[in-house]
Amino acid sequence: MPARAKRGGGAPLLYEEAGDLESIPARRPCAKSRVGIVKAGSIDSDQSPRLRLEPIGYVRAAAATKVQVARQPRAAQGVTARIELLPGRNFEHALEDLASWELVWVVFWFHRNPGWRPKVLPPRSTTGRKGVFATRSPHRPNPIGISVVRLERVDGLVLRIRDSDMLDGTPVLDLKPYVPYTDAHPAAGNGWLAEETTSGADAQPDDPVPAFTVRFEPLALAQAEWIQAHAGLPIGERIRATLALGPAPHPYRRIRRGADGMRLAVKEWRVRFTVLDRQVRVIQLDSGFRASQLAAGTGDKTLQVHRDFLAQWPRPPVT
Numbered sequence: 001m002p003a004r005a006k007r008g009g010g011a012p013l014l015y016e017e018a019g020d021l022e023s024i025p026a027r028r029p030c031a032k033s034r035v036g037i038v039k040a041g042s043i044d045s046d047q048s049p050r051l052r053l054e055p056i057g058y059v060r061a062a063a064a065t066k067v068q069v070a071r072q073p074r075a076a077q078g079v080t081a082r083i084e085l086l087p088g089r090n091f092e093h094a095l096e097d098l099a100s101w102e103l104v105w106v107v108f109w110f111h112r113n114p115g116w117r118p119k120v121l122p123p124r125s126t127t128g129r130k131g132v133f134a135t136r137s138p139h140r141p142n143p144i145g146i147s148v149v150r151l152e153r154v155d156g157l158v159l160r161i162r163d164s165d166m167l168d169g170t171p172v173l174d175l176k177p178y179v180p181y182t183d184a185h186p187a188a189g190n191g192w193l194a195e196e197t198t199s200g201a202d203a204q205p206d207d208p209v210p211a212f213t214v215r216f217e218p219l220a221l222a223q224a225e226w227i228q229a230h231a232g233l234p235i236g237e238r239i240r241a242t243l244a245l246g247p248a249p250h251p252y253r254r255i256r257r258g259a260d261g262m263r264l265a266v267k268e269w270r271v272r273f274t275v276l277d278r279q280v281r282v283i284q285l286d287s288g289f290r291a292s293q294l295a296a297g298t299g300d301k302t303l304q305v306h307r308d309f310l311a312q313w314p315r316p317p318v319t
Protein backbone atom coordinates (compact mmCIF):
# COMPACT_ATOMS: atom_id res chain seq x y z
CA MET A 1 0.00 0.00 0.00
CA PRO A 2 1.48 3.42 -0.86
CA ALA A 3 2.73 5.40 2.14
CA ARG A 4 0.44 8.33 1.52
CA ALA A 5 -2.65 6.14 1.40
CA LYS A 6 -1.78 4.83 4.88
CA ARG A 7 -1.86 8.37 6.25
CA GLY A 8 -5.52 8.55 5.35
CA GLY A 9 -6.50 6.15 8.14
CA GLY A 10 -9.76 4.16 7.92
CA ALA A 11 -10.35 3.99 4.18
CA PRO A 12 -6.88 3.83 2.72
CA LEU A 13 -7.90 3.22 -0.86
CA LEU A 14 -10.41 6.00 -1.03
CA TYR A 15 -7.95 8.59 -2.22
CA GLU A 16 -6.27 6.21 -4.61
CA GLU A 17 -9.57 5.33 -6.23
CA ALA A 18 -11.47 8.54 -6.14
CA GLY A 19 -8.73 11.12 -5.87
CA ASP A 20 -6.54 10.22 -8.79
CA LEU A 21 -7.81 12.04 -11.83
CA GLU A 22 -6.02 9.72 -14.23
CA SER A 23 -7.73 6.65 -12.74
CA ILE A 24 -11.28 7.88 -13.23
CA PRO A 25 -12.84 5.89 -16.04
CA ALA A 26 -13.76 8.18 -18.91
CA ARG A 27 -17.44 8.27 -19.72
CA ARG A 28 -18.58 8.29 -23.29
CA PRO A 29 -19.12 11.88 -24.36
CA CYS A 30 -22.75 12.88 -24.46
CA ALA A 31 -23.97 12.30 -28.00
CA LYS A 32 -27.17 14.36 -27.76
CA SER A 33 -26.94 17.77 -29.30
CA ARG A 34 -30.38 19.07 -28.40
CA VAL A 35 -31.23 20.39 -24.96
CA GLY A 36 -32.75 17.70 -22.80
CA ILE A 37 -31.89 15.23 -20.09
CA VAL A 38 -28.35 14.01 -20.50
CA LYS A 39 -26.62 11.26 -18.59
CA ALA A 40 -25.02 12.68 -15.45
CA GLY A 41 -22.26 11.38 -13.19
CA SER A 42 -23.24 7.93 -11.96
CA ILE A 43 -22.93 5.88 -8.78
CA ASP A 44 -21.84 2.25 -8.90
CA SER A 45 -24.13 0.33 -6.61
CA ASP A 46 -21.65 -2.09 -5.12
CA GLN A 47 -20.55 -2.33 -1.47
CA SER A 48 -18.31 0.69 -1.69
CA PRO A 49 -19.83 3.06 -4.21
CA ARG A 50 -17.51 5.13 -6.30
CA LEU A 51 -18.76 8.36 -7.78
CA ARG A 52 -17.77 9.10 -11.31
CA LEU A 53 -17.17 12.71 -12.18
CA GLU A 54 -15.96 14.37 -15.33
CA PRO A 55 -14.61 17.90 -15.60
CA ILE A 56 -16.91 20.33 -17.39
CA GLY A 57 -13.88 22.50 -18.19
CA TYR A 58 -10.57 23.85 -16.96
CA VAL A 59 -9.23 26.98 -15.30
CA ARG A 60 -6.73 28.98 -17.35
CA ALA A 61 -4.70 31.26 -15.09
CA ALA A 62 -1.26 32.82 -14.87
CA ALA A 63 -0.50 31.01 -11.61
CA ALA A 64 1.20 27.69 -12.25
CA THR A 65 2.54 26.90 -8.77
CA LYS A 66 0.72 26.65 -5.46
CA VAL A 67 2.65 29.41 -3.75
CA GLN A 68 1.63 31.87 -6.47
CA VAL A 69 -2.05 31.51 -5.62
CA ALA A 70 -3.95 33.29 -2.87
CA ARG A 71 -5.39 31.15 -0.10
CA GLN A 72 -8.97 32.26 -0.73
CA PRO A 73 -10.76 34.37 -3.36
CA ARG A 74 -11.11 37.29 -0.93
CA ALA A 75 -7.32 37.41 -0.73
CA ALA A 76 -7.00 37.16 -4.52
CA GLN A 77 -8.76 40.40 -5.23
CA GLY A 78 -8.39 41.37 -8.87
CA VAL A 79 -6.63 38.15 -9.95
CA THR A 80 -8.12 37.30 -13.33
CA ALA A 81 -8.58 33.87 -14.87
CA ARG A 82 -10.73 32.09 -17.43
CA ILE A 83 -12.80 28.99 -17.14
CA GLU A 84 -12.96 27.23 -20.49
CA LEU A 85 -15.84 24.78 -20.73
CA LEU A 86 -15.54 21.77 -22.98
CA PRO A 87 -17.19 21.89 -26.38
CA GLY A 88 -19.73 19.37 -27.68
CA ARG A 89 -21.57 18.83 -24.37
CA ASN A 90 -24.46 21.29 -24.58
CA PHE A 91 -22.74 23.60 -22.11
CA GLU A 92 -23.71 26.65 -24.22
CA HIS A 93 -27.27 25.98 -23.07
CA ALA A 94 -26.24 25.16 -19.52
CA LEU A 95 -24.56 28.58 -19.29
CA GLU A 96 -27.63 30.55 -20.29
CA ASP A 97 -28.59 33.17 -17.66
CA LEU A 98 -25.46 32.65 -15.61
CA ALA A 99 -24.15 36.06 -16.75
CA SER A 100 -26.92 37.74 -14.74
CA TRP A 101 -25.14 36.69 -11.53
CA GLU A 102 -22.33 38.72 -10.03
CA LEU A 103 -20.69 35.92 -8.07
CA VAL A 104 -20.42 32.27 -8.98
CA TRP A 105 -19.43 29.18 -6.99
CA VAL A 106 -16.80 27.14 -8.76
CA VAL A 107 -16.62 23.53 -7.61
CA PHE A 108 -13.29 22.11 -8.63
CA TRP A 109 -10.75 19.34 -8.20
CA PHE A 110 -7.40 19.97 -6.45
CA HIS A 111 -5.64 18.06 -9.21
CA ARG A 112 -2.13 18.98 -8.06
CA ASN A 113 -2.44 17.31 -4.68
CA PRO A 114 -0.41 14.19 -4.10
CA GLY A 115 -2.56 12.89 -1.22
CA TRP A 116 -4.53 13.85 1.85
CA ARG A 117 -3.91 14.23 5.55
CA PRO A 118 -6.38 13.87 8.45
CA LYS A 119 -4.64 16.75 10.28
CA VAL A 120 -3.25 19.83 8.55
CA LEU A 121 -1.59 23.05 9.62
CA PRO A 122 -3.59 25.91 8.10
CA PRO A 123 -1.48 29.00 7.33
CA ARG A 124 -3.65 31.08 9.67
CA SER A 125 -3.51 28.71 12.62
CA THR A 126 -1.29 29.72 15.51
CA THR A 127 -2.75 26.94 17.64
CA GLY A 128 -1.43 23.91 15.82
CA ARG A 129 -2.90 21.34 13.48
CA LYS A 130 -6.62 21.01 12.76
CA GLY A 131 -8.75 18.20 11.41
CA VAL A 132 -8.87 18.60 7.66
CA PHE A 133 -12.68 18.78 7.64
CA ALA A 134 -12.42 21.83 9.92
CA THR A 135 -10.33 23.64 7.31
CA ARG A 136 -10.34 24.69 3.67
CA SER A 137 -7.09 22.85 3.00
CA PRO A 138 -6.57 21.23 -0.41
CA HIS A 139 -5.32 18.02 1.27
CA ARG A 140 -8.71 16.27 1.44
CA PRO A 141 -9.74 12.63 0.89
CA ASN A 142 -11.89 13.80 -2.01
CA PRO A 143 -9.88 16.81 -3.18
CA ILE A 144 -12.83 19.08 -3.96
CA GLY A 145 -12.49 22.85 -3.71
CA ILE A 146 -15.15 25.54 -3.67
CA SER A 147 -14.49 29.16 -4.54
CA VAL A 148 -16.79 32.13 -4.94
CA VAL A 149 -15.42 34.14 -7.84
CA ARG A 150 -16.55 37.35 -9.51
CA LEU A 151 -18.05 36.74 -12.94
CA GLU A 152 -16.99 39.43 -15.38
CA ARG A 153 -18.33 38.06 -18.65
CA VAL A 154 -19.41 34.95 -20.45
CA ASP A 155 -18.04 34.67 -24.01
CA GLY A 156 -19.45 31.51 -25.56
CA LEU A 157 -17.95 28.68 -23.52
CA VAL A 158 -15.43 30.93 -21.75
CA LEU A 159 -16.12 32.55 -18.39
CA ARG A 160 -13.94 35.55 -17.52
CA ILE A 161 -13.56 35.63 -13.76
CA ARG A 162 -11.82 37.65 -11.04
CA ASP A 163 -10.59 36.79 -7.52
CA SER A 164 -9.45 33.31 -8.49
CA ASP A 165 -7.50 31.15 -6.03
CA MET A 166 -7.21 28.25 -8.50
CA LEU A 167 -4.14 27.06 -10.33
CA ASP A 168 -3.79 26.94 -14.08
CA GLY A 169 -5.21 23.65 -15.37
CA THR A 170 -7.58 23.09 -12.43
CA PRO A 171 -10.44 20.80 -13.53
CA VAL A 172 -13.83 22.40 -12.95
CA LEU A 173 -16.64 20.08 -11.84
CA ASP A 174 -19.58 22.45 -11.55
CA LEU A 175 -20.73 26.08 -11.54
CA LYS A 176 -23.54 27.52 -9.44
CA PRO A 177 -24.68 31.07 -8.83
CA TYR A 178 -23.81 32.57 -5.46
CA VAL A 179 -27.23 33.39 -4.06
CA PRO A 180 -26.90 35.86 -1.16
CA TYR A 181 -30.25 35.10 0.48
CA THR A 182 -29.21 31.53 1.10
CA ASP A 183 -25.41 31.57 0.89
CA ALA A 184 -24.52 34.66 2.94
CA HIS A 185 -24.49 34.37 6.73
CA PRO A 186 -22.40 37.34 7.83
CA ALA A 187 -23.19 36.78 11.52
CA ALA A 188 -22.05 33.15 11.52
CA GLY A 189 -19.34 32.07 13.94
CA ASN A 190 -15.74 31.67 12.86
CA GLY A 191 -14.90 28.34 14.52
CA TRP A 192 -11.27 28.03 15.55
CA LEU A 193 -10.42 31.09 13.42
CA ALA A 194 -12.09 33.24 16.09
CA GLU A 195 -9.17 32.40 18.39
CA GLU A 196 -6.76 33.76 15.81
CA THR A 197 -8.16 37.28 15.72
CA THR A 198 -6.92 39.86 18.18
CA SER A 199 -9.42 42.56 17.35
CA GLY A 200 -12.33 41.72 19.64
CA ALA A 201 -14.87 38.95 20.03
CA ASP A 202 -17.22 40.18 17.28
CA ALA A 203 -14.51 41.00 14.78
CA GLN A 204 -14.05 39.00 11.61
CA PRO A 205 -10.69 37.23 11.54
CA ASP A 206 -8.19 39.27 9.58
CA ASP A 207 -8.06 38.08 6.03
CA PRO A 208 -4.58 38.05 4.48
CA VAL A 209 -5.42 41.18 2.47
CA PRO A 210 -4.17 43.72 1.69
CA ALA A 211 -0.99 42.16 0.44
CA PHE A 212 2.34 42.80 2.10
CA THR A 213 4.60 45.10 0.12
CA VAL A 214 7.78 43.39 -0.96
CA ARG A 215 10.93 45.45 -1.65
CA PHE A 216 14.25 44.14 -2.87
CA GLU A 217 17.57 45.51 -1.65
CA PRO A 218 19.90 46.28 -4.63
CA LEU A 219 22.00 43.18 -3.87
CA ALA A 220 18.93 40.89 -3.80
CA LEU A 221 17.60 42.44 -7.00
CA ALA A 222 20.91 41.88 -8.84
CA GLN A 223 21.03 38.29 -7.59
CA ALA A 224 17.42 37.61 -8.63
CA GLU A 225 18.12 39.00 -12.12
CA TRP A 226 21.25 36.86 -12.36
CA ILE A 227 19.32 33.69 -11.40
CA GLN A 228 16.60 34.46 -13.92
CA ALA A 229 19.20 34.98 -16.67
CA HIS A 230 21.34 31.93 -15.82
CA ALA A 231 18.87 29.41 -14.39
CA GLY A 232 15.75 30.51 -16.31
CA LEU A 233 13.83 30.79 -13.02
CA PRO A 234 11.75 33.97 -12.55
CA ILE A 235 12.74 33.94 -8.90
CA GLY A 236 12.06 37.64 -8.24
CA GLU A 237 8.44 37.17 -9.30
CA ARG A 238 8.14 33.98 -7.22
CA ILE A 239 9.54 35.68 -4.12
CA ARG A 240 7.25 38.67 -4.55
CA ALA A 241 4.14 36.52 -5.08
CA THR A 242 4.86 34.27 -2.10
CA LEU A 243 5.82 36.92 0.42
CA ALA A 244 3.04 39.33 -0.62
CA LEU A 245 0.55 36.72 0.63
CA GLY A 246 2.14 36.74 4.08
CA PRO A 247 5.63 36.06 5.38
CA ALA A 248 4.67 33.99 8.45
CA PRO A 249 6.70 30.78 8.91
CA HIS A 250 4.96 27.83 7.33
CA PRO A 251 6.33 24.50 6.11
CA TYR A 252 4.06 24.32 3.05
CA ARG A 253 5.03 27.82 1.93
CA ARG A 254 8.68 26.98 2.73
CA ILE A 255 9.12 29.95 5.04
CA ARG A 256 10.98 29.50 8.31
CA ARG A 257 12.49 31.54 11.07
CA GLY A 258 16.18 30.60 11.51
CA ALA A 259 18.84 31.73 13.95
CA ASP A 260 19.86 34.42 11.45
CA GLY A 261 16.38 35.65 10.53
CA MET A 262 13.57 34.79 8.13
CA ARG A 263 14.20 32.48 5.19
CA LEU A 264 12.16 31.52 2.16
CA ALA A 265 13.08 28.58 -0.06
CA VAL A 266 12.36 28.77 -3.79
CA LYS A 267 13.43 25.56 -5.49
CA GLU A 268 17.11 25.13 -4.55
CA TRP A 269 17.57 28.80 -3.70
CA ARG A 270 17.34 30.46 -0.28
CA VAL A 271 16.13 33.98 0.34
CA ARG A 272 16.84 36.05 3.44
CA PHE A 273 14.26 38.71 4.30
CA THR A 274 13.03 40.91 7.13
CA VAL A 275 9.51 42.06 8.02
CA LEU A 276 8.43 45.33 9.55
CA ASP A 277 4.68 45.99 9.87
CA ARG A 278 3.36 44.95 6.44
CA GLN A 279 6.62 45.54 4.60
CA VAL A 280 8.92 42.73 3.56
CA ARG A 281 12.52 43.59 2.64
CA VAL A 282 14.37 40.99 0.61
CA ILE A 283 17.99 41.23 1.72
CA GLN A 284 19.99 38.54 -0.01
CA LEU A 285 19.74 35.33 -2.02
CA ASP A 286 21.91 32.27 -1.60
CA SER A 287 22.30 28.78 -2.97
CA GLY A 288 20.53 26.07 -1.00
CA PHE A 289 23.39 23.64 -1.59
CA ARG A 290 26.10 23.04 0.98
CA ALA A 291 29.75 23.49 -0.05
CA SER A 292 30.27 19.72 0.15
CA GLN A 293 27.35 19.10 -2.25
CA LEU A 294 28.73 21.66 -4.69
CA ALA A 295 32.17 20.10 -4.55
CA ALA A 296 30.71 16.75 -5.61
CA GLY A 297 28.73 16.20 -8.82
CA THR A 298 30.95 18.29 -11.04
CA GLY A 299 29.14 17.30 -14.25
CA ASP A 300 25.72 18.45 -12.97
CA LYS A 301 24.38 21.52 -14.81
CA THR A 302 22.18 22.71 -11.92
CA LEU A 303 25.08 22.58 -9.51
CA GLN A 304 27.26 24.49 -11.98
CA VAL A 305 24.82 27.42 -11.96
CA HIS A 306 25.03 27.45 -8.15
CA ARG A 307 28.84 27.36 -8.27
CA ASP A 308 28.84 30.28 -10.72
CA PHE A 309 26.46 32.17 -8.45
CA LEU A 310 28.76 31.68 -5.47
CA ALA A 311 31.80 32.69 -7.52
CA GLN A 312 30.03 36.00 -8.07
CA TRP A 313 28.68 36.35 -4.51
CA PRO A 314 30.88 34.22 -2.22
CA ARG A 315 29.58 33.17 1.15
CA PRO A 316 31.35 34.74 4.11
CA PRO A 317 33.94 32.39 5.62
CA VAL A 318 32.58 30.28 8.50
CA THR A 319 34.13 31.55 11.74
Ligand SMILES: C[S@@+](CC[C@H](N)C(=O)[O-])C[C@H]1O[C@@H](n2cnc3c(N)ncnc32)[C@H](O)[C@@H]1O
Nearest residue numbers: 066069070071110111112136145146166167170
Ligand atom coordinates in the same frame (compact mmCIF):
# COMPACT_ATOMS: atom_id res chain seq x y z
C1 LIG B 1 -6.73 26.93 0.74
S1 LIG B 1 -7.28 26.38 -0.85
C2 LIG B 1 -8.91 27.06 -0.88
C3 LIG B 1 -9.63 26.69 -2.13
C4 LIG B 1 -11.10 26.95 -2.11
N1 LIG B 1 -11.40 28.37 -2.04
C5 LIG B 1 -11.77 26.19 -0.97
O1 LIG B 1 -11.99 26.77 0.08
O2 LIG B 1 -12.08 25.01 -1.17
C6 LIG B 1 -6.44 27.45 -1.96
C7 LIG B 1 -5.05 26.95 -2.24
O3 LIG B 1 -5.14 25.73 -2.92
C8 LIG B 1 -4.05 25.57 -3.79
N2 LIG B 1 -4.59 25.18 -5.10
C9 LIG B 1 -5.32 25.91 -5.97
N3 LIG B 1 -5.65 25.19 -7.05
C10 LIG B 1 -5.13 23.95 -6.84
C11 LIG B 1 -5.14 22.74 -7.60
N4 LIG B 1 -5.75 22.65 -8.77
N5 LIG B 1 -4.49 21.66 -7.08
C12 LIG B 1 -3.87 21.73 -5.88
N6 LIG B 1 -3.82 22.85 -5.13
C13 LIG B 1 -4.45 23.94 -5.60
C14 LIG B 1 -3.30 26.91 -3.84
O4 LIG B 1 -2.13 26.79 -3.08
C15 LIG B 1 -4.27 27.87 -3.15
O5 LIG B 1 -3.55 28.84 -2.43
